Amino acid sequence: xxxxxxxxxxxxxxxxxxxxxxxxxxxxxxxxxxxxxxxxxxxxxxxxxxxxxxxxxxxxxxxxxxxxxxxxxxxxxxxxxxxxxxxxxxxxxxxxxxxxxxxxxxxxxxxxxxxxxxxxxxxxxxxxxxxxxxxxxxxxxxxxxxxxxxxxxxxxxxxxxxxxxxxxxxxxxxxxxxxxxxxxxxxxxxxxxxxxxxxxxxxxxxxxxxxxxxxxxxxxxxxxxxxxxxxxxxxxxxxxxxxxxxxxxxxxxxxxxxxxxxxxxxxxxxxxxxxxxxxxxxxxxxxxxxxxxxxxxxxxxxxxxxxxxxxxxxxxxxxxxxxxxxxxxxxxxxxxxxxxxxxxxxxxxxxxxxxxxxxxxxxxxxxxxxxxxxxxxxxxxxxxxxxxxxxxx
Numbered sequence: 001x002x003x004x005x006x007x008x009x010x011x012x013x014x015x016x017x018x019x020x021x022x023x024x025x026x027x028x029x030x031x032x033x034x035x036x037x038x039x040x041x042x043x044x045x046x047x048x049x050x051x052x053x054x055x056x057x058x059x060x061x062x063x064x065x066x067x068x069x070x071x072x073x074x075x076x077x078x079x080x081x082x083x084x085x086x087x088x089x090x091x092x093x094x095x096x097x098x099x100x101x102x103x104x105x106x107x108x109x110x111x112x113x114x115x116x117x118x119x120x121x122x123x124x125x126x127x128x129x130x131x132x133x134x135x136x137x138x139x140x141x142x143x144x145x146x147x148x149x150x151x152x153x154x155x156x157x158x159x160x161x162x163x164x165x166x167x168x169x170x171x172x173x174x175x176x177x178x179x180x181x182x183x184x185x186x187x188x189x190x191x192x193x194x195x196x197x198x199x200x201x202x203x204x205x206x207x208x209x210x211x212x213x214x215x216x217x218x219x220x221x222x223x224x225x226x227x228x229x230x231x232x233x234x235x236x237x238x239x240x241x242x243x244x245x246x247x248x249x250x251x252x253x254x255x256x257x258x259x260x261x262x263x264x265x266x267x268x269x270x271x272x273x274x275x276x277x278x279x280x281x282x283x284x285x286x287x288x289x290x291x292x293x294x295x296x297x298x299x300x301x302x303x304x305x306x307x308x309x310x311x312x313x314x315x316x317x318x319x320x321x322x323x324x325x326x327x328x329x330x331x332x333x334x335x336x337x338x339x340x341x342x343x344x345x346x347x348x349x350x351x352x353x354x355x356x357x358x359x360x361x362x363x364x365x366x367x368x369x370x371x372x373x374x375x376x377x378x379x380x381x382x383x384x385x386x387x388x389x390x391x392x393x
Contacts, residue, residue, distance in 0.1 A: 026293030085204030093256020
């Protein structure tokens with residue numbers, strides 16, 4: 001730490017005081033990366049404990065690269081499931097297309113599915129537990145010229161050189177600093193639930209594409225998760241007590257193993273429901289506060305990109321902060337954003353395009369889509385994945 005001769009102490013790189021809000025994938029990844037660079041970040045998380053909440057998520061090779069930097073890749077391989085096959089069926093259960101992404105895995109590394117709590121456990125192991133504060137929220141952030149004063153829910157107040165919001169798509173940090181930024185509703189909502197892994201033992205992802213409806217079966221180690229999507233009006237309510245009946249009604253015409261899956265639904269409280277939104281914001285930082293992950297660039301779940309994109313952003317901002325100091329930290333934040341925006345925009349746009357293809361609500365368009373898939377070359381699939389993975393992060 002040095003004094004600039006004007007009474008202002010300047011902290012360089014790892015000496016800066018950094019607060020991370022949110023101990024999800026983005027927050028824990030960032031904390032672990034900063035720790036390995038000599039920082040001592042503080043992480044606050046509103047949940048009282050890390051629970052077993054969540055479903056199967058997908059890690060792209062770009063996300064795996066970040067985990068390699070954390071020394072967590074081997075555990076990812078142990079807990080996750082590598083897959084290369086992808087099966088697309090129509091709503092009747094008839095397979096339209098089967099393709100492999102072996103060439104992608106050969107060039108960039110495997111695509112891995114993992115139960116979200118097991119990924120969180122993997123990331124927790126990469127962070128000093130003394131850095132993590134559970135059951136705590138930020139009530140207020142007051143920004144000054146030299147520091148940000150943060151008021152916590154326990155009544156304490158501390159000064160930080162940088163505050164990083166990693167608190168998800170419905171970020172309270174974003175709301176405090178940028179005001180209300182509306183999410184963009186995709187027109188789709190859906191449910192997620194677990195089924196008996198013995199019911200279906202796919203060697204890859206299996207998806208059923210209907211008219212404005214979708215069911216995906218995603219395997220991981222010892223588990224089988226089902227995700228659904230249905231065209232719905234925005235703000236459609238989903239009462240828990242009638243949830244199962246509603247799901248069965250939505251997919252009553254689907255064939256294959258779908259009827260058997262629906263027969264396994266028995267506890268509506270164990271079924272996850274959400275609307276599918278993404279978000280774009282003009283700037284990811286303001287003063288000494290910056291957003292990372294879904295709080296900055298939420299992405300539709302169509303391509304399974306959100307988690308890996310959050311990890312990528314954590315890696316980039318961690319790298320930029322190594323070259324920053326407390327006086328000019330805002331410049332580092334702009335560098336982070338300029339490096340990430342083109343890639344984020346590309347993936348967001350691709351995810352939106354994929355959604356329009358999969359969720360077509362027109363009989364004519366969905367029929368044309370199914371025909372197109374039958375003649376769709378595996379080379380085109382490879383080119384799609386190659387375009388998503390070749391770009392620098």
